[in-house]
Amino acid sequence: MKTKVKVVVVTSLSFTGTTWINTVLGCHDRAFALGPADRMWNMANTGEGYDKACLIHGATCSFWPKFLENYKQNENFFSQLASASGRDVIITNNPLASGASKELSNPDINVSNINLIRDGRAILASYMRKFPSTSALDALTDFLYPSFRNFYFDQDNPDRLCLRYEDILAQKEEALKTIGEFVGLDYDPSALKFWTFDHHIASGNQGLIGLIKFGQGLPVANFQSREFYEEQFNKTEATNDASFQ
Numbered sequence: 577m578k579t580k581v582k583v584v585v586v587t588s589l590s591f592t593g594t595t596w597i598n599t600v601l602g603c604h605d606r607a608f609a610l611g612p613a614d615r616m617w618n619m620a621n622t623g624e625g626y627d628k629a630c631l632i633h634g635a636t637c638s639f640w641p642k643f644l645e646n647y648k649q650n651e652n653f654f655s656q657l658a659s660a661s662g663r664d665v666i667i668t669n670n671p672l673a674s675g676a677s678k679e680l681s682n683p684d685i686n687v688s689n690i691n692l693i694r695d696g697r698a699i700l701a702s703y704m705r706k707f708p709s710t711s712a713l714d715a716l717t718d719f720l721y722p723s724f725r726n727f728y729f730d731q732d733n734p735d736r737l738c739l740r741y742e743d744i745l746a747q748k749e750e751a752l753k754t755i756g757e758f759v760g761l762d763y764d765p766s767a768l769k770f771w772t773f774d775h776h777i778a779s780g781n782q783g784l785i786g787l788i789k790f791g792q793g794l795p796v797a798n799f800q801s802r803e804f805y806e807e808q809f810n811k812t813e814a815t816n817d818a819s820f821q
Contacts, residue, residue, distance in 0.1 A: 580685065581652075581664055584759050585688070594780075595669075596781070598668070600767050600770050614779075619644060630776045631779065632788055639660070654685055655685070690755065696724060700716060771788045790805075
């Protein structure tokens with residue numbers, strides 16, 4: 577019997593630590609941290625960008641170029657990814673209905689849904705840091721309110737794990753255990769030190785990707801808040817603590 581592939585789909589609002597959650601959940605010998613699926617899905621179906629696919633290793637990536645060269649458009653994207661990576665659990669987030677999400681309606685795919693939310697005030701603050709010319713009123717009415725309005729959150733739904741970002745930060749190991757039980761994986765707390773694991777993220781938060789590069793001694797180009805992320809990384813290394821937030 578063919579083994580089904582489990583795809584963990586994290587649905588979230590922007591600025592809620594989604595790349596962090598995705599990457600931590602990829603720190604298991606059965607899991608692969610993909611990040612937002614659509615950039616890679618588009619590359620696979622257009623046959624472009626092999627040398628730019630991996631945001632960690634770039635052109636020297638040992639995984640994505642080979643995957644893309646062997647990709648078959650008439651076969652399921654997630655099944656092929658599982659086969660190529662040797663992992664039967666793929667972690668992704670916010671796949672578009674017009675893109676990679678279409679690959680989830682397949683008899684060989686089991687989906688575990690996680691919804692992730694964060695305090696709206698923190699999201700608004702993060703948004704305004706990224707777009708400093710935007711007024712608080714415009715950010716609230718044009719971005720935050722439309723985002724929250726249709727977001728599903730019901731902690732009593734047994735078929736969907738609904739989590740608050742602040743709760744995860746407050747009890748990281750307990751949250752990792754809870755998520756692991758939901759998706760069917762037994763996580764070791766060492767997964768919180770995600771930068772010590774090998775990753776091939778194709779899309780996601782630039783700061784967290786920079787942390788992985790710092791951890792693996794890879795060159796890190798300048799980006800917004802680079803100094804902040806490097807300082808935080810150095811602190812975690814010096815204290816042997818995974819408390820980065």
